[in-house]
Amino acid sequence: MLLAATHSGSFHADDVFAFAILKAATDGAVSLTRSREAMDWDRAQVVFDVGGVYDPDQGRYDHHMRDKPLRPNGEAFSSAGLIWRDYGRAAIAHLQNTATPGQIDIIWAKLDAGLLRDIDLMDNGAMDRHPGHFSALLETWNPTFAENSADENASYHQAVMVADNVLARSVAHAFAAAIAQDAVADAAERAADPRIIVLDSRLPWEEAVFDLNLTQALYVIRPAGKDWTVSAVPPERGSFAQKKPLPDAWGGLREAALAAVCGVSDATFCHSARFVCGAKTREGAMAMAGLAVEA
Template sequence: MRIVTHSGTFHADDVFASVILRAALGDFDFIRTRDAALIATADLVFDVGGVYAPARKRYDHHMRDLPRREDGTPYSSVGLIWRDYGRAALPRFVPGIEESMLDSVWHDVDAGIVLPIDQADNGIATASPSHLALLIEAFNPTWDSIQTYDEAFSEAAGLAHGVLQRACRQAYAEAKAASFVLTAAGAAKTPQKNPHVIVLDRKLPWEKAVFENGLTDLLFVIYPNEDSTSWYCRTIPPEPNSFGQRLSLPESWRGLQEEAFSKAAGISDGVFCHPSGFICGARSQASAIRLAEQAIAAGQAAEAI
């Protein structure tokens, strides 16, 4: 198989597109050229050629009637290649990924990595000096360099591969975490459990799953620290990335540690309560759950007054 893109100066979209195709298709002859004959006879062409025809594996986007996303955002070559080959590439970036996780991971990477490159390449979003698109462009040879553009492209592709692989694995980890959170939320609704408290058996990212799945009844999440020597009781914020609380921990606990905190909270193994009332901890799971239950009872009592 022969795959072609343009020669000379490169941008993030063609670099990342090449990395995706390598992961999806394996070995192929890769040529960077503007030779019309080579472009015409290639098996797949992206970011050059003046033709957008996915059925013929032609993925240029430099034309007046350029391809767009459903929301109207113009595609760059990476958006087009990720759209058609991203799911096939994911098993190479994330070995062992379950088929059921492909769509979730694909969408996360599309939103977090691919879409911003589409926007920057088409000039519809301002790229700050640290924007990924500009970091890739910085690999182009300087005017006084003896390095060829193809050599520089290869170096840039190495960085892009690392970024994309890490983004895919992070998205996969978050998708798995969401599954654990939803299972815990389901368990919280069973008899003898508190429906406002979820208990996780490991530390993992839970906030995204809470908000994306509309778990509005949850008030606290219980989880261990990294070595399971203590357990956290964390309030759930009213919106993502906030230190606010749907229900704050009792004022009488805040800022206390060890024995003083244990006495105030009525447990034997308390560790601390943060002064702002968004998190506290104990040395056992049972005590951490007890802290959440007491905070909920205190909140209900305050509302009844």
């Protein structure tokens, strides 16, 4: 059983989420003391968000000092980010026990760059606070002044339960992204033409293309039910543009009209914005992608 301690009183998203991470990392084998007494901290193996010391070797994870721990880019950690750095991979391994070490690294990095970084920034006042932010929502579990009979520790653990679920679902989505990245990497390695990536299942590919730095990729082919689609790769992450839009003559056409123009007999459609088209067979989709590359 891991003995952990943090401060009592009002809580923030970082000390709530830090404990959720420890729970996942130990598969629940952790007990928590919430206290302002140094003697209680001294009895703990891990102390976070309190104590004035950052020393991972001693299990001390505070971030409120003048010489506070910083990320490589200079952004300040909160207790959540610090606990994630040392315990995040163990948490992932328990939450997704089929993940490979490489996939665990991908999941860890995705959450560190997104959810954990946002909690860190919000806690350190480096991000504009707004009511809809996850940190602000989590902190609404603090009892209000009108709730005189509210149990502060019970409220904290209710917030931890929310954080438990958010952590589990965030890891699940990142695990799916890691699986997709592995599949895209394998498809790219097998591609006869690096400009055309052919996937065997309908999985999300956009993030993987950029995470893997597949700079030559122009089109991604994948199944869509019984049919197949060809999607144009955007020039940068999150863009609605395309590196090489599908041929202008195809835009907005369907079935026979499209087949007559492109010469692929089983062509089914081409979106008017020319970012995606389709065919009834894998071979048809590959033929359309080949034509688009050479157009």
